[in-house]
Amino acid sequence: MSLQFALCISTLLFLAGIGTPIGYSTILASIVYLIVAGQDIALAAETALWGLYDSFIILAVPLFIVAANIMNAGTISDRLLSFCVSCVGRFRGGLGHVNVVASLIFSGMSGSAIADAAGIGKIIIEMMTKGNRFPAGYAAAITAASATIGPIIPPSIPMVMYALVSDQSIGYLFLAGIIPGLFIGLILMTLNFVIATIRNFPKDEAVSLREMPKITLNAFPALLMPGILLYGIYGGVVTPTEAAAVAATYALLLAGFFYRALKISTLYEIFVRSARSSATIGLVIAGALILNYIVASENIPSQLSSYLVGLEIHPLVFIVCVNLLLLFLGTLLEATTIILVIIPLFIPACADLGIDLIHFGVIAVINTMIGLITPPFGMLLFVINAVTKIPLREIIRETWIFMAVLISSLMVLILFPDIVLWLPEKFGYVSAYQ
Amino acid sequence: MKTAFNWFQRISESISAAMLAALFIAFILQIFSRYILNDPISWTVEACLTIWVWLVFWSNSFVVKHDEHITFDLLYFAVKPNIRRVFALIGSLAIMIGIAISIYPTWDWIDFLRIKKSTILYIPMRTVFSIYLIFMVATFTIYLVRFIRVARGEDLDEQAKIADEEIS
Numbered sequence A: 001m002s003l004q005f006a007l008c009i010s011t012l013l014f015l016a017g018i019g020t021p022i023g024y025s026t027i028l029a030s031i032v033y034l035i036v037a038g039q040d041i042a043l044a045a046e047t048a049l050w051g052l053y054d055s056f057i058i059l060a061v062p063l064f065i066v067a068a069n070i071m072n073a074g075t076i077s078d079r080l081l082s083f084c085v086s087c088v089g090r091f092r093g094g095l096g097h098v099n100v101v102a103s104l105i106f107s108g109m110s111g112s113a114i115a116d117a118a119g120i121g122k123i124i125i126e127m128m129t130k131g132n133r134f135p136a137g138y139a140a141a142i143t144a145a146s147a148t149i150g151p152i153i154p155p156s157i158p159m160v161m162y163a164l165v166s167d168q169s170i171g172y173l174f175l176a177g178i179i180p181g182l183f184i185g186l187i188l189m190t191l192n193f194v195i196a197t198i199r200n201f202p203k204d205e206a207v208s209l210r211e212m213p214k215i216t217l218n219a220f221p222a223l224l225m226p227g228i229l230l231y232g233i234y235g236g237v238v239t240p241t242e243a244a245a246v247a248a249t250y251a252l253l254l255a256g257f258f259y260r261a262l263k264i265s266t267l268y269e270i271f272v273r274s275a276r277s278s279a280t281i282g283l284v285i286a287g288a289l290i291l292n293y294i295v296a297s298e299n300i301p302s303q304l305s306s307y308l309v310g311l312e313i314h315p316l317v318f319i320v321c322v323n324l325l326l327l328f329l330g331t332l333l334e335a336t337t338i339i340l341v342i343i344p345l346f347i348p349a350c351a352d353l354g355i356d357l358i359h360f361g362v363i364a365v366i367n368t369m370i371g372l373i374t375p376p377f378g379m380l381l382f383v384i385n386a387v388t389k390i391p392l393r394e395i396i397r398e399t400w401i402f403m404a405v406l407i408s409s410l411m412v413l414i415l416f417p418d419i420v421l422w423l424p425e426k427f428g429y430v431s432a433y434q
Numbered sequence B: 001m002k003t004a005f006n007w008f009q010r011i012s013e014s015i016s017a018a019m020l021a022a023l024f025i026a027f028i029l030q031i032f033s034r035y036i037l038n039d040p041i042s043w044t045v046e047a048c049l050t051i052w053v054w055l056v057f058w059s060n061s062f063v064v065k066h067d068e069h070i071t072f073d074l075l076y077f078a079v080k081p082n083i084r085r086v087f088a089l090i091g092s093l094a095i096m097i098g099i100a101i102s103i104y105p106t107w108d109w110i111d112f113l114r115i116k117k118s119t120i121l122y123i124p125m126r127t128v129f130s131i132y133l134i135f136m137v138a139t140f141t142i143y144l145v146r147f148i149r150v151a152r153g154e155d156l157d158e159q160a161k162i163a164d165e166e167i168s
Helices: A002-018 A022-036 A043-054 A056-073 A078-089 A094-110 A113-132 A137-147 A158-167 A170-199 A212-234 A240-257 A262-299 A300-310 A315-330 A335-345 A347-352 A357-371 A379-388 A390-413 A415-424 B002-035 B043-062 B074-078 B081-115 B124-128 B131-151 B158-167
Strands: none
Touching: A002 A262, A022 A043, A022 A212, A022 A262, A022 B081, A043 A262, A043 B043, A043 B124, A043 B131, A056 A078, A056 A158, A056 A347, A056 B002, A056 B043, A078 A113, A078 A212, A078 A240, A078 A347, A094 A170, A094 A212, A113 A137, A113 A158, A113 A379, A137 A170, A137 A240, A137 A379, A137 A390, A158 A170, A158 A335, A158 A357, A158 B043, A170 A240, A170 A357, A170 A390, A170 A415, A212 A240, A212 B124, A240 B002, A262 A300, A262 A335, A262 A415, A262 B002, A262 B043, A300 A347, A315 A335, A315 A347, A315 A390, A335 A347, A335 A357, A347 A357, A347 A379, A357 A390, A357 A415, A379 A390, A390 A415, B002 B043, B043 B124, B043 B131, B074 B081, B074 B158, B081 B124, B081 B131, B124 B131
8 A cells, every 4th residue: 555545545534534524535535645646636626527527327316316305295105105004004013014115115216215214204103103003213213124125126326326336237236126125125024023923013904995996096106106217227218317317207297297296385495405415425426536536546446356366265255244344334434435435445356256246236235225224323313313303212222123134134135146136137137157 | 794695595505406407307308309309419418417517516615514414423423522623623624725735736727628628519628617616615615614613612513512412
């Protein structure tokens, strides 16, 4: 490691550590690098600006954020929820199942775990805690756990970011997430059923079959959205980035004209809010682009890779170690930072060790999503705490079991890559394992 | 002064929202022209990317507040208020120094790009990237103000107050 790189990393750790925004910390750290290395300081701005200007796929991020915000504001989430209640509310632990199924469907539209928790999650926690039917901590914990499914099932903002740093096809990444997402959903529902039986949580009153058609019809246009998006992408109608715009348009049409639940002033608020979050993510992306450039010019990933290949380390050992590291970092760092800054370090090593990069990407995204619910720094826990006022302590106490189950599911997906790769292979993907 | 500032904030916000809306509409136009009209327009991609660069740096200059940034604040909120103030001072100072050192070389590079025009719309790249200079100046000002306010002993962290209450 060169002196300039060591200084760059220590500046980054120091500034980010004392609470300087991550985006600024990375930009400053790279300026330190450029000065010590005697290179042109303008390279920092140059890399960031050309990087942002050249990466068309990243435009999906602001558009998916808009789509998710429209769905939350325009009662689309509420309608989906009543549909889920009528389907799975009648089983033991009813609203817990509703929570998971709602996340599965909602995630097929928004691609953001935070939007899931803040929108649909808030409503369902209110339903679950009404009349003390479920302990508040449990309601919050299962909401957080099921929100992690969001970015695994397409469309997915984190997967767009992974595609950016790994140069993999977003189309195949999206496909690869579908079965793992459903798999984790099923596991969570099983866990909810077991806990509900042991702790004797209530069922919801069964919705009569006569009401079912009306509720289904009401939610039907919203239910169509995941289908439209998948057809659009895999039917070759739109690129995954354009699909984000289609999702936002569809949500806008539904909320504005079909359900008539969107005022112009609300729409304005949505755009302001979405612009804010897009810009904060954009700044972290800008910083990460510079840092990735430095890391690449220092040859770190290929050095790491040749070192690991030299050790004759087994790919499975490698992937498990990387995952343990990511889980650890996930307790401290935000998912965007991990995907954009940390994961690129391991991509060449993965490729050299014969690990499939679509498999690795899905695993890595799931891993960072688990990181969203691990204390002390779990973004989803904070969001739920902020929108419901349920104390963090109560939420965290109930979260452990979900965390354990999610990590076990992650292990299964690591050990059996076919669960991830089967669907993309059906669509013509040739994996590195073949 | 305060109302002027509020107005400024509101106008900046509406510009951010308008840029995002423009990005959105350009995308829709692109899809529409390709699949419905069968006559793809080429300028939308470039327009989107230009707007995106402006959206990010414009919003970070005038709309996004310090505490809205993605931040690792575990340590920051775990330490005593005095140390927290030192952290805030060091962070703000580092940002100001970084900008002060890099603003001239960066300006030089951006200014040089006046000779390079974008491929489809022929916008000089200097114009496209000039927002970064505005961003540098604005960020410098934001952190200068933050530095002065913290140094004067003002408490800028609402969240920090809550964190303190929880500890006590």
